[in-house]
Amino acid sequence: MGTLDWVVLILTQxxxxxYGLWKSQGSKNMQAYLLGNREMTWFTIGLSIMATQASAITFLSAPGLGYDDGMRFVQFYFGLPLAMVIISAVIVPIYRRLNVYTAYEYLEKRFDLRTRAFAAFLFLLQRGLAAGFTIFAPSLILSALLGWNIYWTNFFxxxxxxxxxxxxxxxxxxxxxxxxxxxxxxGMVVAGYMVVNGLPKEVSFNDALHLAGKMGxxxxxxxxxxxxxxxNFWSGIIGGFFLALSYFGTDQSQVQRYLGGQSAAQSRLGLLFNGMIKIPMQFAILFIGAMMFVFYMFQAPPISFKRNLVExxxxxxxxxxxxxxxxxYDKNSADKKAYALAMVKARKEKNYDAEQAAVAGLxxxxxxxxxxxxxxxxxxxxxDNTADTRDINYIFISYVMKYLPLGLVGLLVSVIISASMSSTASELNALASTTVIDIYKRMIKPEASDQHYLRMSKVLTIGWGLYAIVLSMFANRLGALIEAVNLIGSLVYGTILGIFxxxxxxxxxxxxxxxxxxxxSELLVIxxxxxxxxxxxxxxxxxxxxxxxxNINIPFLWYNVIGCLPLIFVAWLLHQSKFFKK
Amino acid sequence: MTNQETPQEEQINTEEDEKIGLPSIFKNWTQMYVFVLGELALLICLFYIFTKLFE
Known part of the structure; x- marks a missing residue:
């Protein structure tokens, strides 16, 4: 990174x-600290929800997925707008009416303390593990490509x-x-423009679309x-719906975002805004990846985007x-470029046979x-027998480092750091809220002043933050744990949703x-x-x-459905039985 | 312990909220929800055409 990149990076951060500190002056009590005094407008809520969901890995890996696997990942989000509608119509009015600080408070009002504690514990377990990796994952990539010390990157x-x-x-x-x-x-708009603008002069945008399309x-x-x-469409609309309903409706890191709305209407509008924008945004990010694939037809790509492994x-x-x-690999890339140019030429000359031959060659x-x-x-x-050769997360940032001009590199690195910080902030905020409201205030010290709980919230935010930093320092020694974190999430989300x-x-x-x-239902999912x-x-x-x-071999998205629907059915069936009616 | 709230109370709160922040182009929240789901249906149709066009 050049001096100008550093200036852009530091200035944007x-x-x-x-801006955040200036706008949040005066958080002097619990209501202000944990719910933002319920002053948030729909626009702030909507962007905050999107920023919480989109971690740095989203912006690093989604273009890589577009490059490697095409744009079908966008179907993962098809169930999201439907979930936003259900949450707006059913869940938001209930949370608002009961004036809760956390989603789990509602479970005690509806069932009992045991159910509230169970759900809060599952949340703390899952988010607590995830928080360290939210910091670690982008640091790993930035340190590998920019030569930064990973520990200092995590720490700062x-x-x-x-x-x-x-x-x-x-x-x-x-x-x-x-x-x-x-x-x-x-940053993403600029990156998308630069990728398309970097194509050879004789290749139009329409040609690029045909090249990407023909390559699937x-x-x-x-x-x-x-x-x-x-x-596919079905896993996205059904599995994605249950996942989104569970994540946005019951995960405190998201629930806290819209509990701070000025009114139920502002919370609803924020959620619906997310439901309308998320799919086009994800489409655009994946499209950048598809265009990068076309770009690398004309610029020989490295054999691996993990530069340190290659070295x-x-x-x-x-x-x-x-x-x-x-x-x-280089010779094959030269052949690919020749076929791509032949296809563009054949298209211009409307020579169908030549176009088909070029596509077959490609x-x-x-x-x-x-x-x-x-x-x-x-x-x-x-x-190196410890080497992880998967390089999808490195494709986009490698492109940025090699082909973007001074200043824009700093902007895009700032984008990745911003995405990492925004997700981490929501996690720390939600972890502290749940620990104070559902554990400390409810079970340990119920009769204390508002100022005491406010101080505890700040102390616990620092505590969870330091824990996340320490976990991020050890994360590279706990490689298998990343999979465990994802697994715990997919194993418990359906059950939590079913309870709600x-x-x-x-x-x-x-x-x-x-x-x-x-x-x-949890045993069934397991x-x-x-x-x-x-x-x-x-x-x-x-x-x-x-x-x-x-042997049941299905993708993890379906676990959300399997955890949820049988739970509802069994609970209803038990309620019908004479034993429980007594 | 079971939920003590009644559907009627829920309805009252929802109606109050409707007066506060519903965009003026919609008469009620149901219309807004249909609009969001309509956009989803439109996007899926456009994506399908996009997929087939460049396949």
């Missing part, structure tokens, strides 16, 4: 934090978040997120009914083998590129029924996840148990 990112979250509470988080989201969107990168919608496909292998005992693969060279890359990855692992939906819609069902149903391991375990011993333990 100072602007963001300064975490420290800045702690300072403004502790100083201004929810209001500072939401106001800061508003500016962060504006800078993030500005503009595969936005797939209506095929296939439970094993991770992203390590070039200096290892396998350098000759790796060099040969790099040369083969597809063959893409297939060959993947083969060579696979071999190169194997060599990189031979050179029973609370909202089955007004006569009591706490005992819902607790038994929750245990049942079985769905582990059935393949159970079968594999017994198969290794030569025993086929498939007749008793059927």
């Amino acid at each position: 100072l602007l963001i934090v300064g 990112t975490g420290l800045v978040v702690i300072i403004y979250t502790v100083s201004g509470g929810t209001k500072a988080v939401s106001q800061t997120q508003k500016v962060q989201m504006v800078i993030i969107l500005l 990168k503009l595969n936005v919608v797939d209506f095929e009914v296939d439970l094993t496909t991770k992203y 390590n292998t070039r200096n290892s005992a396998y350098k000759q083998e790796f060099k040969a693969l790099e040369q083969a 597809r063959a060279s893409e297939k060959k590129a993947k083969e060579i890359k696979g071999k190169a990855n194997a060599v990189m692992v031979k050179a 939906l029973v609370a909202f819609f089955l007004k006569k069902v009591g706490s005992k029924e819902v607790f038994i149903a929750a245990v049942f 079985y769905c996840h582990t059935s393949q391991y159970i079968n594999a375990f017994f198969a290794a011993k030569g025993v086929d148990v498939g007749w008793f333990f059927p």
Whole structure:
């Protein structure tokens, strides 16, 4: 990064934090600190919700997904607008009427303390683990590409978040997120323009669309009914709906954003704004990735976007083998460029046969590129057996570093840091709120002054922040834990949602029924996840148990449905039984 | 313990909120929700055409 990049980076970060602190002056009591005095407008709520959901990894990996897998990931968000409507119509009025600080308070009013504590505990467990990785993941990528010390990157990112979250509470988080989201969107628009503008003169935007489309990168919608496909219309609209309903309706890091609205109407409008903007925004980010794929048809891409792994292998005992693969990859890239230019020329001349031949050549060279890359990855692992060769998260930032001019690099790095800080701030804010309201105030010290709870909220925000920083320092030694964090989320979200939906819609069902149903559905979800391991375990011993333990291999999005619907059904069934009617 | 709130109370609060912040182009919240879901349907149709056009 040049001096101008540093100036842009520091100025944008100072602007963001300064604005947040200035707008949040006067958070002198619990209501102001945890709910922002209920002064938030729909616009602030909407951007804050979007900024909370979109972590730095979203902006790093989504263009990479567009580059590698095309645009079908956008279907993941199809259920979101539907969930926003349900939350606005049903959940917001209930939370507002009961005047709650956290979503889990409602569960005690509706069921009992046990159910409230259970849900709050699951939230603290899951978000507490995730907070460290929200800081760590972008730091890892920035440090690898910019040569920054990962520990100092973690520390400074975490420290800045702690300072403004502790100083201004929810209001500072939401106001800061508003500016962060504006800078993030500005950065992505600039990046998208630069990618398209970087195409050769003879390649028009329409040509680029055809090139991307013919290579299967503009595969936005797939209506095929296939439970094993991770992203299609059905998994997006059904699984995505349940996931969004659970995340936005019951996860305190999101609920806290709209509890601070001036009125239920402002909260609803903020949610609906998110429902209308999220899909076009995600489409645009994935589209940048698809256009980057076209860009790299004309500019030879590196064999891996993980520069440090490439350098390590070039200096290892396998350098000759790796060099040969790099040369083969470069030659294949030159062939791909020739086919791409031939296709553009054929299109201009309306020569259909020549166009088809060029497309066939392009597809063959893409297939060959993947083969060579696979071999190169194997060599990189031979050179360093701890190497993780997946480079999707590095594609976008590598492009930024290599092809964007001075100043814009600083802006895009600022975008990534902003996205990391905005998600972390919401997490710390929500973790502190839940610990104070659902644990400390409810179970440990119920009769204290408002000022005491305010001080505790600030102390706990610092505590959770320091914990997140410490966890981020050890995160690279706990690689498998990242998967565990994602797994815990997908395993519990459906059950939590089921409990809330029973609370909202089955007004006569009591706490005992819902607790038994929750245990049942949680075991069902765990079985769905582990059935393949159970079968594999017994198969290794030569025993086929498939007749008793059927192997259920479905993508994790469906866990949200499996955790939720059986819970509702079992709770209703138990309520109908004579035993519970007594 | 079961929920003590009645659907009637919920309705009263919702009506009060409607007066405060509903955009003037909509008569009630249902119209606003239909608008949001309509946009979703339109986006899916446009995405489908986009996919087929460049396939």
